Amino acid sequence: MRPDTCAETNKKVSAMNFYSYRLMIRQGEVNHILMYQRLFHQFAVDMYVKIETERLTYIRLNQRQLRSEEYIHLRDSINADGNVNNDAMSYVRHYGRPDLFVTFTCNPKWSEIKRELLYSQTPVDRHDITARVFKQKLKSLMNFLIKHCVYGRVRCWMYSVEWQKRGLPHAHILIWLVDKIRPNEIDSIISAEIPHETVDPKLHAVFTKHMIHGPCGLFNYNSPCMVDGKCSKRYPRDLLAETITGNDGYPLYRRRSVADNGRSVVVKVRGQNVDVDNRWIVPYSPILSKAFESHINVEYCNSVKSVKYICKYVNKGSDMAVFPVTNANDEISQYQMGRYRRKQGMPVEGHPNVFSSDALGRIYTVHPNNDECYYLRLLLVNVRGPISFKQLRTVNGQLCATYREACQLLHLLENDSHWDDTLKDSVISSSPHQIRTLFAIIISTCFPSNPKDLWVKYRDDMSEGVLHRVRRQTLNPTLQMTTEIYNETLIMIENMCLLMANKVLSCLGMTAPNRHMHDALNHELQREQQYDIEALAETVRTNVPQLNQQQKIAYNTLIEAVNSGSGGIYFLDAPGGTGKTFLISLLLARIR
Structure with missing residues (x-):
């Protein structure tokens, strides 16, 4: 059919009613039946969209008339759970624990970033380039894991992307595999040891740049990981001859000593050469580190206990400033966005108009004090394919008066x-x-x-x-x-x-x-009660004579208020650098 003929036909079909459609079939235009069916179906879809749009428009324009203040359970759920960050735990409920936890960090020295920079620019000056390159690298990494099945077929996955305070993006990725990783396979996937320089020089070069922690502690007390004189990441780790399971569900990877065929490497820390062994190695996957030339921390998920904290970390969100925005929670727009590219699923045998799919859904929680709502939710979770509230209360042909009675007959309450x-x-x-x-x-x-x-x-x-x-x-x-x-x-x-x-x-x-x-x-x-009284007395004896006239007035006034028990509210104000911290520290030492 010629294009101009198609255009004329479309105009006719869009204007005709159902009667004329049947009439055309009777007139023998059999060759065009399939085309008319498709167009008529499109016409029906357009009508549905218009009706649905009108309904949502009514809801949007009549917010004051709608009794939204009675949606108490939904409001409580939103206030308690925010925007529902439990997707990962929904995966755990259906598919068990994930197998791998991967942290993928942007490398500002990637060639794709450096070649796009102008003269004298650094990656810090061009966050747009950094973000775009990282997005492409992350897409390649996910394809590498999922489509190429590097560690086996992937059942499902999720990740979140956030920005470090130093301005580099990184992603936290959870991977569920069809065939679970066995404990004896961990060493073939994850390593916490220094690779051999002569066997794989490229991997060794990438490894020494990105996968060594610190060193901190005695080598560098100013390292960001140091808290109260100790490494918050628990480095250096213990040397182990074999990979074992820790008491808290996290595996302790093999880290052999130099005497046990382990290796060491020399790195520079604050201008000094430091001999580093396997105690300082961040767990990594050799194939990922070599392919993407970046810091990629790979961890094996061993138990549900470790999974809950991992999932919470994946969904923890980034540091942010919170401020109100008028009409920011547009539920209608969220509903409309959630309706696009939705799949129908497969028909469920014995349940007309009920379809199953691998999509995971959640029902917001209900307080048990709200009896009927609580039992309604219990029925919705356990009864398959209800088409009405009346059917939901029907058990073995008997219509129950309440949802609680239906739950009792179904033995959901014992x-x-x-x-x-x-x-x-x-x-x-x-x-x-x-x-x-x-x-x-x-x-x-x-x-x-x-x-x-x-x-x-x-x-x-x-x-x-x-x-x-x-x-x-x-x-x-x-x-x-x-x-x-x-x-x-x-x-x-x-x-x-x-x-x-x-x-x-x-x-x-x-x-x-x-x-x-x-x-x-x-x-x-x-911690606040652990101090040396004699050392504080010496501090007071040495520093009190160094107070100037105004500091002495404040010092004597406050000490007198403490000794007499009279108390009071005092405000110490002075320009920066005039000794406020010195005076306050001396007051604290005197009182202690």
């Missing part, structure tokens, strides 16, 4: 076993804070028969956050659960119960926490 299943489900995909909140809700509003048994069974999962914080504060990665850590968790739970129901744990069938033990974990208080 005394404490239901709360046990609820906590068990939460442990898989929720953070320790969310598990503690759920436990506080259960014991303060749902009255389980034996809350102590639930506490004993899930206290380790509720206390992981406290244990992780104490490990970072003490720089002790091998620290295990203690009575003090459990007690700290109980205090947090009791605080939640007081806010929710104004009840302490002893009134809810639980053991009351020891509030006095709380100070045992207050390391800041301990």
Whole structure:
């Protein structure tokens, strides 16, 4: 058919109604039936889009008339979870733990960046070039991992990109493989040892530039990783003859000593040559480091405990300043964007108009105090393919009066076993804070028969956050659960119960926490109390005579207020460099 004839036909079809469409078929224009069907289908789609657009326009223009203040559960969910950063844990729920955690950092010395710079420019001057090159490199890396199946077929993946404070982008990537990596295969994928210079000189050159931590500590106390005189990244690591599993779920990679066929390399630190062995090596994948010539940290995910912190780190977001923007949360636009390029899925046998796909969805949480909403959510999670709320309340042909009754007939509520299943489900995909909140809700509003048994069974999962914080504060990665850590968790739970129901744990069938033990974990208080009185006395004796006249007035006034117990509010104001810090430090030394 000629183009001008097609144009005329399109005009006719767009103007004709369904009757004329049937009439044309009767008139024998059989050759054009398929074309008319496609055009008529497009006409129907256009009408649907117009109707849907009108509906959304009505919602947008009638916000004041809509009773949006009653959407309390959705509002609570948004306030609690933000913009839903639990996608990674949804993957874990369906596919188990990820296999690899990859951190890919931009290399400002990539040739693609350097050749685009103008004379005397540095990568810091051209963030646009850095961002574009990194995006292309990241795309190539993902193709390398996913399409080329470097480590095997990939089931699913996710990543987030953020910018370092020094201005370089980097990506945190999680990879789920179809065939899980076995412990005996780790060494063939991940290495924490110095490569042989003569066997692979290119890899050795890339490695020495990007995969050596520090060195810090005795070699450089000014390194950014140093906190309270120790390396916050726990370097140097221990030397090991074989890869083993650590107590906290993270693997301890093979790091052989020089005497055990390990190697060393000389690097410059602050102008001095330092002999570095495998204790300072960041875990890496030789094939990735060699291919992309950058800092690429590769870690093996060994357990769900380590996964929860990894997923939280991937989704932690970047440092930012928060300020209000009028009408920033445009739910209508978000809904419209979410409707594009959506797949129908495969029909489910025995359930008309129900389709299944590999897409993962989430339903926002409901407080158990809102009984019917809570039981409605429980039914939506467990009942497959409902087409109406009435059908959702129908069990074995019997229409139940409430959603709770339907849950009981479906055996979804069975005394404490239901709360046990609820906590068990939460442990898989929720953070320790969310598990503690759920436990506080259960014991303060749902009255389980034996809350102590639930506490004993899930206290380790509720206390992981406290244990992780104490490990970072003490720089002790091998620290295990203690009575003090459990007690700290109980205090947090009791605080939640007081806010929710104004009840302490002893009134809810639980053991009351020891509030006095709380100070045992207050390391800041301990640190502030660790000082040498004799050294401070010598400081006061030496520096008081050095005070000028105005400093002496302030010093004597404040010391007199302390000694007399009269107290008061004082404001010390002076230009920069006139000795305010000197005076305040001397006052603190005198009082101590």
